[in-house]
Amino acid sequence: MDLDSVFRAEYGRCVATLTRMLGDIGLAEDAVQDAFAVAVHKWDEPPPNPGAWIVTTARNRAIDRLRRESTREARHAQALLLHHPKEPEEGGPVRDDQLRMIFTCCHPALSPLAQTALTLRLLGGLEVAEIARAYLVPEATVAQRIVRAKKKIRDAGIPYRVPEAAELPDRLTSVLTVLYLVFNEGYTSTSGELLRTDLCLEAVRLARALAELMPDEPEVIGLLALLLLTEARRPARVGPSGELVVLAEQDRSLWNRELIAEGHELVRRCLRRAQPGPYQLQAAINAVHTDGPATDWAQVLALYDQLLQHTPTPIVALNRAVAVAELHGPAPALAAIDELDLPGYHLLPATRADLLARLGRTADAIAAYDEAITLATNDTERTFLETRRARLELEA
Amino acid sequence: MKQYLLAVQFDESAPAPSATELQEQMARTGKVTDEMRAAGSWVFVGGLLPSHATTVIRPGNGTTTMTDGPFAETKEQLGGFWVIRCDDLDQALSWAEKCALACGCPIEVRPFEDAQGG
Numbered sequence: 001m002d003l004d005s006v007f008r009a010e011y012g013r014c015v016a017t018l019t020r021m022l023g024d025i026g027l028a029e030d031a032v033q034d035a036f037a038v039a040v041h042k043w044d045e046p047p048p049n050p051g052a053w054i055v056t057t058a059r060n061r062a063i064d065r066l067r068r069e070s071t072r073e074a075r076h077a078q079a080l081l082l083h084h085p086k087e088p089e090e091g092g093p094v095r096d097d098q099l100r101m102i103f104t105c106c107h108p109a110l111s112p113l114a115q116t117a118l119t120l121r122l123l124g125g126l127e128v129a130e131i132a133r134a135y136l137v138p139e140a141t142v143a144q145r146i147v148r149a150k151k152k153i154r155d156a157g158i159p160y161r162v163p164e165a166a167e168l169p170d171r172l173t174s175v176l177t178v179l180y181l182v183f184n185e186g187y188t189s190t191s192g193e194l195l196r197t198d199l200c201l202e203a204v205r206l207a208r209a210l211a212e213l214m215p216d217e218p219e220v221i222g223l224l225a226l227l228l229l230t231e232a233r234r235p236a237r238v239g240p241s242g243e244l245v246v247l248a249e250q251d252r253s254l255w256n257r258e259l260i261a262e263g264h265e266l267v268r269r270c271l272r273r274a275q276p277g278p279y280q281l282q283a284a285i286n287a288v289h290t291d292g293p294a295t296d297w298a299q300v301l302a303l304y305d306q307l308l309q310h311t312p313t314p315i316v317a318l319n320r321a322v323a324v325a326e327l328h329g330p331a332p333a334l335a336a337i338d339e340l341d342l343p344g345y346h347l348l349p350a351t352r353a354d355l356l357a358r359l360g361r362t363a364d365a366i367a368a369y370d371e372a373i374t375l376a377t378n379d380t381e382r383t384f385l386e387t388r389r390a391r392l393e394l395e396a
Numbered sequence: 397m398k399q400y401l402l403a404v405q406f407d408e409s410a411p412a413p414s415a416t417e418l419q420e421q422m423a424r425t426g427k428v429t430d431e432m433r434a435a436g437s438w439v440f441v442g443g444l445l446p447s448h449a450t451t452v453i454r455p456g457n458g459t460t461t462m463t464d465g466p467f468a469e470t471k472e473q474l475g476g477f478w479v480i481r482c483d484d485l486d487q488a489l490s491w492a493e494k495c496a497l498a499c500g501c502p503i504e505v506r507p508f509e510d511a512q513g514g
Contacts, residue, residue, distance in 0.1 A: 107485075155507055156485045158486075163486070244407045
């Protein structure tokens with residue numbers, strides 16, 4: 001394991017723990033970065049527990065740094081460190097620094113973009129550029145939102161704790177969105193390799209912790225089921241030479257049966273409650289995909305119709321069109337996505353290209369693939385699109 | 397402990413409430429203030445007269461000029477405010493929710509620059 005992968009894996013955990021120790025996110029980030037700078041010089045090989053090493057070093061660095069400074073914040077943070085050297089004060093029912101961090105980052109007093117950007121940066125260790133691509137917004141906007149959000153957390157006194165039972169349901173919506181987006185970033189990374197397994201596992205881990213905390217919230221269970229059923233297919237998603245394999249062509253024997261069984265059980269639990277929401281519906285769609293030897297597209301389309309009523313977004317409409325194509329052919333699907341407006345989103349022209357190709361409109365399909373290839377930011381997806389395009393040119 | 401300003405954003409263009417409505421509103425906000433006192437969060441409360449009674453003094457060239465009316469001629473004006481003392485924003489926000497429901501106006505929550513006494 002090299003330093004980069006240690007950074008990826010441990011940054012979020014370390015910042016969350018140091019924030020609890022220091023009482024300030026900015027100080028925590030500085031301390032963790034200091035510790036990684038020390039690691040660059042000291043490590044020939046990462047120690048057996050690199051996270052613990054980083055936390056200890058960051059803590060010592062923070063004490064040194066705070067002793068040199070005499071600001072009020074510094075004295076406060078130093079006092080916190082000396083009085084609570086190891087054990088956190090329990091502010092909520094869950095003993096987990098990262099969960100505490102996610103509720104702070106997803107505080108409703110912060111704007112939605114700031115919430116997710118902050119969570120991806122602080123818990124996922126993502127770079128600003130990666131977050132900007134994931135959100136289709138300029139890098140400078142993301143950077144500014146993160147700075148402002150951290151300042152607001154500190155200045156307005158947004159607490160670093162899991163909310164009390166009475167406040168929990170209200171706080172949930174934004175937390176669910178954030179976990180969903182973290183998983184998606186891991187499942188289809190915005191750059192480089194297709195998968196960022198660490199992010200997928202992290203999102204699943206946080207979703208599990210959340211489901212333990214809130215077992216009576218159907219959407220929490222729905223999100224966990226959705227992530228498990230998607231995660232279960234990950235081993236089949238990339239072929240032997242690292243290429244993208246679409247659902248229809250995946251080797252189903254590679255799917256993780258244990259996760260699928262767990263996901264199906266959770267979906268059944270949701271159905272019994274009969275309080276459907278967007279995550280439960282998406283989980284149900286994925287339960288259909290992973291049930292039996294082939295997908296029952298009529299069921300999938302019925303579920304997408306329901307989902308579109310709950311969340312009438314262009315992305316849901318685009319995914320629904322894929323089910324329309326499977327059931328009723330490419331022409332009505334093409335008509336359904338004709339009006340969609342998703343600037344910068346490569347999957348819209350990619351879907352259009354596939355439908356056009358199926359209709360035999362090769363030249364139009366190639367043009368749509370070109371558009372999708374320009375917009376795709378992930379190498380594996382780009383290669384996939386280029387392969388499809390090349391195949392069409394051979395046929396033409 | 398931190399201090400927060402809970403500022404009432406009053407819409408001066410809205411039709412004036414009836415005497416009974418006004419009395420009920422005063423009773424509701426008074427009850428919230430009493431709750432704040434009992435919880436040890438209360439620092440100050442005050443209702444303000446509308447902007448017709450407002451005057452602005454501006455500095456310039458070592459002297460001042462005086463104009464009639466508030467800073468900005470908008471329909472939303474500061475209608476009154478609470479100053480409260482509490483541990484964190486969540487506590488301030490839950491007081492603000494009670495204030496908003498009691499007075500029927502939006503409440504802006506702003507932390508004071510320095511938490512007194514830490």
